[in-house]
Amino acid sequence: MTTGPAEPPPRRRRGRPGYDQSAILRAAVELFNRKGYDATSVGDLAKELGLTKPAIYHHVTGKEQLLGEALDDALDELTAVVTEASRERAGATAYERLREVVRRSVEVLVAHQPSVTLLLRVRGNSEVELAALERRRWLDDRLAALVADAVAEGALRADVPPALVSRLLFGMVNSLVEWYRPDGAYDPATVADAITTLAFDGLARGERGQAS
Amino acid sequence: MTTGPAEPPPRRRRGRPGYDQSAILRAAVELFNRKGYDATSVGDLAKELGLTKPAIYHHVTGKEQLLGEALDDALDELTAVVTEASRERAGATAYERLREVVRRSVEVLVAHQPSVTLLLRVRGNSEVELAALERRRWLDDRLAALVADAVAEGALRADVPPALVSRLLFGMVNSLVEWYRPDGAYDPATVADAITTLAFDGLARGERGQAS
C-alpha cells in the first residue's frame, strides 16, 4: 500500500494521519467533563486515544494548555453573544436584547456544550483558571447590566433585585449543560423556547401566553 | 489547676479538646468545594487544621469517608424535603406541594450549602460517588413526577414538557450554590421569594403578581 510518491506534499506537511491538536482537544474536554479535570491524567487521555503519554506531548505542551483552549473557546462564544446583545441597536429595547441573549446563549451552550460545561466548573486553581474566571465575571456583569436596563425600561418586574434576577435567569440557562444531550428528547429550539417561556412569562409584564 | 479528682469522668470520655470528626468534616467540605475533591490532598486538609496528616487518619478512615458523609448529609436533607412533598397531604394540591418543595429546597441549599454544592459536582468517579448519583436520580424522578402531577391538575402550563420544566426549575434552584453567600446581600427568605416568584409567575396560570 501507499505506493508511488505521486502527489507532491502540501506546503506544510503535517505527518501521517494520526490525531491533530483539535481531535486531542475534543477527547480531552470530554474526559475532563466526565471525570473532572484533576482526576483526568494525561495517561487516561492517551489510553482513550490509543496513544502513549509521550505521544500526547508531541501534540500539546501540557494538560493545562488543553484546558486553556477549551475555556477560550467557550468564553469567545459567550463573549460574542453578550457583546452583540450589549451593543445598542436601532429600535431594540433592553428587554428585546435580553430575550435575544438568552436564546443565543442556549444555542451556544448546545453547540459548544463540552467547553462551556468545563468553563462552568472552573474553580480558579491555576493561572489559566483564574483568567477564565475573570472573563466570566465580565460576562456576568454585562448580563446583570442588561437585566437592570430592562427593569429600568419597565419591561421586567421590579419587585426582585435585578442582580438576583440575572443570577437566577442565567443559572437556569447554564443548568442546561448538566443534562442536555444532543441525541436526547429535545432539540435546541425546543429547549430555547422552554427556557425563554419559563423565564419571561412571569418576568415580563403583561405578555402572558405569547409563546405557545 | 485541675486539682482533686473530685469529678467522676463522664461515661464516655472523649479525650482533650482537639478536633472532632464533624469539625474535620466541615473543613474538608470547604476545601473540596474551593479546590475540587481531587485537587484537595489530605495534607492540604491537615495544614488547614494545623494538624499532621496522620492526625487526620486518627479521626477518619480516609478522604473518601469525608466525601461520603458530606454527600449523605446533603442527600438526607433533600430526600426529607422530597419525601414529604411527594406524600399526599389532606387538601394539598400537587401545585401547592411543588411550590413548597421549591421553597424548602432553597432553605436546604442555604442551610447545607457546602454539602449540597459538593453533591451537585459529583461525577461518579468512585463507588461513593456512584451511590450518591443514584440517590440524586431518585430525587430527580420524584421532582419530575411532582411537576407532572401539577401539570395534570391543570395548575401548570402544558405547552412545555413536564420533564423539561422540572430540569429547568431545579436547575435554577440548584444554581444557588454557585453564588449564594450567607454574608451577602440576600437573606434566605429573599432568595426563596425571588425563586418562587420567578419560577411560578409564568409557570402558574393566572396567579400573576401574587407574590410581591
Add this chain to the structure above:
DNA sequence: CCTACCGATCGGTAGG
C-alpha cells in the same frame, strides 16, 4: 510517536 525514566507528591500507615 516509543522506551525509559525524573522530581514531587499522592493517600495511607508503620512504630512509638
Add this chain to the structure above:
DNA sequence: CCTACCGATCGGTAGG
C-alpha cells in the same frame, strides 16, 4: 491501657 497525636516513610502514580 486510653486518646491524641508526631516524625518518617510505605507502595504507586502524577505530569512532564
